[in-house]
Amino acid sequence: MxxxxxxxxxxxxxxxxxxxxxxxxxxxxxxxxxxxxxxxxxxxxxxxxxxxxxxxxxxxxxxxxxxxxxxxxxxxxxxxxxxxxxxxxxxxxxxxxxxxxxxxxxGVEAGAYRATTVEERDATAEIQALRTLESLRSEITRFEAMLELQSDEDDQRFARSTKDRLAEAKREADRIEALLGSAGWKLS
Known part of the structure; x- marks a missing residue:
C-alpha cells in the first residue's frame, strides 16, 4: 500500500x-x-x-x-x-x-500577542497610529460632506456640532501626522 x-x-x-x-x-x-x-x-x-x-x-x-x-x-x-x-x-x-x-x-496593539521588545512595541504603535490616521481622514471627509449638504434652514446647532467635530478630527490627524513624521514616516 x-x-x-x-x-x-x-x-x-x-x-x-x-x-x-x-x-x-x-x-x-x-x-x-x-x-x-x-x-x-x-x-x-x-x-x-x-x-x-x-x-x-x-x-x-x-x-x-x-x-x-x-x-x-x-x-x-x-x-x-x-x-x-x-x-x-x-x-x-x-x-x-x-x-x-x-x-x-x-500589528494590532490590543491583540492577543504582546510585544516583547521596545522596538516591536514602537513598530506596533506606529502601525496603530497609521490606522487611526486613515480612520480620521475618512471622518474628516464625511464631516466635510455633511457640511456641504446642509442647507441654510438646517439646525444651526447641528452645523456647529459638525464643525466642532471636524475641527477636532483635523487637530488629531495633524497630531498623529506629526508623531509619525518624527518617527520617519513619509506621509502625503
Missing part, C-alpha cells in the same frame, strides 16, 4: 477555501489569478503538499483570488486557539496561537 504525501496545512486551507469560494477545480483558481505567478501546477503542488514554501507574492495572489485576508491561508484562524502550523519557523513562534499570530502579523 502506497502512502500519499501528507497534505500541508497551507495546502489544506487553500483547497478548503477554494471549494468554499466556488472554485470547483484547481484550474478554476489558477485562471482567477490574472497576470500572477501562480500556475495550475503550483496550485496542484501546494494543495498536494509537494510544495510547502511559497513566495509572498504567490500567497497574496492566491488569497486575493479566494477573496480572503492572507491570514486565512497562513494560520488556522478559524480555530483561534490552535497553534500555528507553518513549517520552518524559528522557535520564537513555538506555542503561538492563530489569534496571537494574527495580532502580531497585523
Amino acid at each position: 502506497t502512502e500519499s504525501a501528507p497534505r500541508s496545512s497551507l495546502g489544506s486551507r487553500i483547497r478548503d477555501l477554494r471549494r468554499e469560494r466556488g472554485f470547483r477545480t484547481q484550474k478554476d483558481l489558477a485562471d482567477a489569478i490574472e497576470g500572477g505567478n501562480v500556475s495550475l501546477a503550483t496550485i496542484e503542488n501546494i494543495e498536494s503538499g509537494r510544495k510547502t514554501n511559497i513566495d509572498v507574492s504567490q500567497l497574496l495572489n492566491i488569497a486575493r483570488a479566494l477573496r480572503v485576508p492572507p491570514i486565512y491561508l497562513l494560520a488556522p484562524i478559524r480555530a483561534p486557539d490552535a497553534v500555528i502550523d507553518i513549517p520552518n519557523l524559528s522557535s520564537a513562534f513555538d506555542g503561538m496561537t492563530a489569534i496571537e499570530f494574527d495580532a502580531w502579523l497585523g
